[in-house]
Amino acid sequence: MVELPYLLKKESICHRKDGLLYIGDRRVFPFEKRFEPCSTVEQVAAALKAMVTQGGGPLQVAFTTLRFISEKMRLGRLPYSYEELRRSVALLIGARPTNTTMRRAMLALLEELAPLFADGAGPDEFALKVDELVDEQELYYDETYHQMGRIGSTLIEDGDVILTTCFAEHTFLLSLAYAREEGKALSVLVNETRPYLQGSRLTYPCLQEMGIQAHLITDGMGAHYLAEGKITKYMTASDLVCMDGSVVNKVGTLSNAVACNYYKVPYYAFSISPDPTKLSSSEIVMEERSAEEVLHCLSLPTTLEGKALYPSFDIIEPSLVHGIVTPKGVLAPSSLARSFS
Amino acid sequence: MVELPYLLKKESICHRKDGLLYIGDRRVFPFEKRFEPCSTVEQVAAALKAMVTQGGGPLQVAFTTLRFISEKMRLGRLPYSYEELRRSVALLIGARPTNTTMRRAMLALLEELAPLFADGAGPDEFALKVDELVDEQELYYDETYHQMGRIGSTLIEDGDVILTTCFAEHTFLLSLAYAREEGKALSVLVNETRPYLQGSRLTYPCLQEMGIQAHLITDGMGAHYLAEGKITKYMTASDLVCMDGSVVNKVGTLSNAVACNYYKVPYYAFSISPDPTKLSSSEIVMEERSAEEVLHCLSLPTTLEGKALYPSFDIIEPSLVHGIVTPKGVLAPSSLARSFS
Numbered sequence: 001m002v003e004l005p006y007l008l009k010k011e012s013i014c015h016r017k018d019g020l021l022y023i024g025d026r027r028v029f030p031f032e033k034r035f036e037p038c039s040t041v042e043q044v045a046a047a048l049k050a051m052v053t054q055g056g057g058p059l060q061v062a063f064t065t066l067r068f069i070s071e072k073m074r075l076g077r078l079p080y081s082y083e084e085l086r087r088s089v090a091l092l093i094g095a096r097p098t099n100t101t102m103r104r105a106m107l108a109l110l111e112e113l114a115p116l117f118a119d120g121a122g123p124d125e126f127a128l129k130v131d132e133l134v135d136e137q138e139l140y141y142d143e144t145y146h147q148m149g150r151i152g153s154t155l156i157e158d159g160d161v162i163l164t165t166c167f168a169e170h171t172f173l174l175s176l177a178y179a180r181e182e183g184k185a186l187s188v189l190v191n192e193t194r195p196y197l198q199g200s201r202l203t204y205p206c207l208q209e210m211g212i213q214a215h216l217i218t219d220g221m222g223a224h225y226l227a228e229g230k231i232t233k234y235m236t237a238s239d240l241v242c243m244d245g246s247v248v249n250k251v252g253t254l255s256n257a258v259a260c261n262y263y264k265v266p267y268y269a270f271s272i273s274p275d276p277t278k279l280s281s282s283e284i285v286m287e288e289r290s291a292e293e294v295l296h297c298l299s300l301p302t303t304l305e306g307k308a309l310y311p312s313f314d315i316i317e318p319s320l321v322h323g324i325v326t327p328k329g330v331l332a333p334s335s336l337a338r339s340f341s
Numbered sequence: 342m343v344e345l346p347y348l349l350k351k352e353s354i355c356h357r358k359d360g361l362l363y364i365g366d367r368r369v370f371p372f373e374k375r376f377e378p379c380s381t382v383e384q385v386a387a388a389l390k391a392m393v394t395q396g397g398g399p400l401q402v403a404f405t406t407l408r409f410i411s412e413k414m415r416l417g418r419l420p421y422s423y424e425e426l427r428r429s430v431a432l433l434i435g436a437r438p439t440n441t442t443m444r445r446a447m448l449a450l451l452e453e454l455a456p457l458f459a460d461g462a463g464p465d466e467f468a469l470k471v472d473e474l475v476d477e478q479e480l481y482y483d484e485t486y487h488q489m490g491r492i493g494s495t496l497i498e499d500g501d502v503i504l505t506t507c508f509a510e511h512t513f514l515l516s517l518a519y520a521r522e523e524g525k526a527l528s529v530l531v532n533e534t535r536p537y538l539q540g541s542r543l544t545y546p547c548l549q550e551m552g553i554q555a556h557l558i559t560d561g562m563g564a565h566y567l568a569e570g571k572i573t574k575y576m577t578a579s580d581l582v583c584m585d586g587s588v589v590n591k592v593g594t595l596s597n598a599v600a601c602n603y604y605k606v607p608y609y610a611f612s613i614s615p616d617p618t619k620l621s622s623s624e625i626v627m628e629e630r631s632a633e634e635v636l637h638c639l640s641l642p643t644t645l646e647g648k649a650l651y652p653s654f655d656i657i658e659p660s661l662v663h664g665i666v667t668p669k670g671v672l673a674p675s676s677l678a679r680s681f682s
Contacts, residue, residue, distance in 0.1 A: 030645045165561075189650075192635070192643055194535060194559040200636075200643040208647060216635055216649040218535040220506075220560035220593025224655050227595060252561025254568060258600045294533070294557055295541075297638040302533055302541040304371045306549060308557040309530075314565050 002149070002177040005206040006033075008170055010138070013057050014064040021068045023052050023061055030205040041065060041088040048095035054198075055237065056169045059102045059141070062092045063134045066109065070130040074123045082117035086110065098287055098312075100240060100275050109133055144272055144327050149174025152235070152325045155268060158184045160232045163222055163260075165191045166250035167202040168237035171270040171325065175235070176212055187213035189231060193252055194219055195293040195310065219252050223259040234260045234267040238324075241271040243340070245318035245333020246281040254314035257321070266322035273326065274336050287312040343490070343518040346547040347374075349511055351479070354398050355405040360418075362409045364393050364402055371546040382406060382429040389436035395539075396578065397510045400443045400482070403433045404475045407450065411471040415464045423458035427451060439628055439653070441581060441616050450474055485613055485668050490515025493576070493666045496609060499525045501573045504563055504601075506532045507591035508543040509578035512611040512666065516576070517553055528554035530572060534593055535560055536634040536651065560593050564600040575601045575608040579665075582612040584681070586659035586674020587622040595655035598662070607663035614667065615677050628653040 006012050012024045012033075021044060022035035036052045038044045044065050048058050069088050072078035089110050093103045112133055116126050152175025156162070160179075164172060179186055188207055193199035200216055207214040217225070225231050234256055240248040247253075247269040260267045278284065294308035295301060318333035328339050347353050353365045353374075362385060363376035377393045379385045385406050389399050410429050413419035430451050434444045453474055457467050493516025497503070501520075505513060520527055529548055534540035541557055548555040558566070566572050575597055581589040588594075588610040601608045619625065635649035636642060659674035669680050 031642075191561070192535070194533070194561065197643050200647075204644050204647055214648070216632075216644065216647055218560060218593070218635055218651075220532070220535065220596050221650070221652065223596035223599050224592055224652055225650075227656070227658075251565055252559070255561050255564035255596050255600060258564050258603045259596060262599045262603065291557075294559055298641045298643065300639045300641060301372075302538050302639065303545050303557065306541075306545055306557055307555070309562070309566075310559075311562065311565055315568070317568075 002146070002174060002181055004170065005173065005209040007202060007206055008173065010060060013053060013060040016064060016068055016071070021064060023047050024057075025052050026054060026057065026202060027051060029201055041069065041091050044068075045091040045095040048092070055167055056101075058092075058096050058099050059105060062102050062106050063138060065092060066106075066130055066134055070123070070127040074127045080123045080126070082114060085113065085117075098239060100277075101272065105137060109137070145170035145174055147327050148270060148272070148325055149178050151175075151327075151329060152268075152270065153178035153182060155233065155323070155325070155330060156184055156186055157232070158186075160184070160186045161189060161230055162186060163189045163191070163225070163231045163234045163256060164203060165199065165219075165222075165236050165253045165256060166193045167198040168235065168270060172235055172237065173206055173210065175325075176207075177210060180212065187215070189222070189225060190214055190216050191219045191222060191252060191256070192216060193250060195297065197298070198250070219255070222256040223263075226256075226259045226263040226265055229263075231260075231265055234265060236267075236269055238269040238271045239313055240278065240284070241269065241274040241324060241336070242278040242280050242283070243274050243276065243337045244280045245274075245321055245324065245336045247271075247316040247321050247324070248281070248284060248313050249316065251311050251314050254316050254320075257314075257316045261320050267316075267320060268323050268325055268330070269316070269321060270325045274324075274340050276340070281315045281317070284313075284315060343487070343515060343522055345511065346514065346550040348543060348547055349514065351401060354394060354401040357405065357409055357412070362405060364388050365398075366393050367395060367398065367543060368392060370542055382410065382432050385409075386432040386436040389433070396508050397442075399433075399437050399440050400446060403443050403447050404479060406433060407447075407471055407475055411464070411468040415468045421464045421467070423455060426454065426458075439580060441618075442613065446478060450478070486511040486515055488668050489611060489613070489666055490519050492516075492668075492670060493609075493611065494519035494523065496574065496576075496664070496666070496671060497525055497527055498573070499527075501525070501527045502530060502571055503527060504530045504532070504566070504572045504575045504597060505544060506540065506560075506563075506577050506594045506597055507534045508539040509576060509611060513576055513578065514547055514551065516666070517548075518551060521553065528556070530563070530566060531555055531557050532560045532563060532593060532597070533557055534591060536638065538639070539591070560596070563597040564604075567597075567600045567604040567606055570604075572601075572606055575606060577608075577610055579610040579612045580654055581619065581625070582610065582615040582665060582677070583619040583621050583624070584615050584617065584678045585621045586615075586662060586665065586677045588612075588657040588662050588665070589622070589625060589654050590657065592652050592655050595657050595661075598655075598657045602661050608657075608661060609664050609666055609671070610657070610662060611666045615665075615681050617681070622656045622658070625654075625656060
């Protein structure tokens with residue numbers, strides 16, 4: 001049985017208890033297993049903004065928040081109205097403007113729920129419908145993650161040493177788990193992913209928990225091991241894939257993708273689907289994050305004082321991408337538009 | 342007047358006072374300007390081993406240690422003998438096996454000093470000779486650094502944005518200073534250089550002190566700015582250059598050199614001289630440093646516990662090197678052997 005590690009279990013990402021919603025705090029993981037309690041949607045949105053969870057986390061938080069809202073409406077603790085629902089969804093979407101998966105999922109749910117208010121359904125019926133729709137969505141993502149994991153596992157060969165950057169979550173980890181279930185030996189080199197250290201704080205402990213052989217390296221060491229011929233594949237998540245096959249992912253990804261190209265090692269990115277609203281990377285506005293994060297590591301200053309730059313994401317041009325792992329199979333960047341039109 | 346920053350002044354690297362030798366502690370710089378006091382050569386060697394100073398630091402420490410020894414011998418606090426001198430030099434050399442510049446300089450001095458013992462010179466005469474020879478050596482390096490700085494400055498064009506990795510010390514910083522003196526506008530992007538943070542702790546404060554515009558970035562961000570066309574040159578020191586033009590430098594250097602090659606930005610390395618004993622990189626035995634450094638940042642753990650890898654150096658093949666800045670000019674890797682034979 002292929003199972004997800006603690007950090008990716010629904011309960012650890014987000015759960016409800018005694019009328020509160022608790023978000024697993026990835027900022028302190030793995031040093032602490034702390035949860036951020038929220039009693040309002042405003043607090044949930046603030047937690048998402050403050051990066052309490054990231055990556056695929058906000059999607060699961062949004063699903064749980066929808067159940068949380070409908071429960072509050074049913075108990076009369078929140079006005080039961082479409083306006084209230086729409087306002088809550090807008091708060092969640094606004095908290096993480098680059099998380100287009102969460103945005104699209106929430107807008108689709110909003111559209112499905114709107115008729116209930118028009119048809120005069122009561123809060124009980126509404127709550128049941130929310131549960132039904134969110135159950136469906138959660139099942140869809142679960143199945144898709146496992147499907148992508150099985151597809152990803154077919155890329156992995158016995159003896160592979162796989163380089164990864166940042167935290168590629170469900171799809172990458174399930175690929176490794178399925179590959180191992182098929183009896184393939186594998187090991188992983190994990191970039192620490194400065195400044196936020198997702199590699200050392202999230203990816204590495206997950207691999208340890210799963211019993212997969214892994215070594216931590218700094219972000220500058222990937223090319224060294226590629227040059228030595230020790231890395232056979234490079235696999236990352238993607239924050240966004242454009243219709244032309246450009247991959248957008250955490251800054252640091254490009255550096256290794258370019259080195260993979262030079263040393264002839266294939267680079268694969270995971271994506272549930274390209275973003276149909278982004279034809280190419282020219283439509284992407286780069287989000288700059290706070291320079292303070294570059295000037296600090298685990299809250300300690302790395303220099304006395306200074307100026308720094310923190311571009312959030314890298315844009316990896318299609319020619320550097322060997323394949324994109326999707327629910328429709330491993331696709332060449334050039335065939336993505338045809339498969340997802 | 343082109344001047345070196347605090348960290349590179351002789352006094353800050355190493356000085357003698359009241360019979361003790363003090364080594365500037367680069368491990369705590371810039372947070373503290375602390376000196377490690379040594380009363381014996383054994384303590385000096387232990388400090389070098391413990392990375393109290395690094396890069397060009399050990400050479401200056403070795404010069405000062407030679408004066409320190411001869412003073413002790415003159416005062417009768419250390420046996421006055423060739424054996425004692427040779428033992429001390431061996432301790433210094435052994436403390437930093439990959440620092441071939443320090444090794445070669447010390448062995449040359451030992452050879453020049455040996456006849457004094459054979460000729461029956463006394464400790465006073467010996468101390469004078471040490472001062473004379475070390476003065477000569479220090480002057481040679483001073484002049485060479487400034488000469489290389491002037492040569493390096495000719496590579497810099499008005500408006501350049503220069504990427505650097507680790508701490509390229511005298512030659513790189515003097516190149517910037519001379520270029521600025523010539524009225525060229527320039528700015529520098531500084532990799533923080535994990536795990537040891539030489540970029541953020543040493544390079545960046547030096548640039549600030551010199552009034553040169555600089556921004557700190559993490560080690561994964563170089564390719565991002567190269568892709569955006571914002572970087573015009575890449576310049577680093579070299580721990581070692583082979584006769585075939587292979588450059589050996591702090592791990593993390595290769596990643597940017599490969600990206601420079603892809604985005605057509607020239608990479609220059611500084612070297613006083615290639616190592617005549619190393620014809621090519623195949624003769625290099627890679628030094629592995631403690632994995633603990635990768636698992637920590639500024640002494641804080643970056644993950645709960647784990648396995649990590651820390652190869653000390655990158656080997657950058659000659660085809661990735663645009664030019665090597667030497668006292669004989671900027672040479673193509675392929676013409677290095679001819680110029681230094």
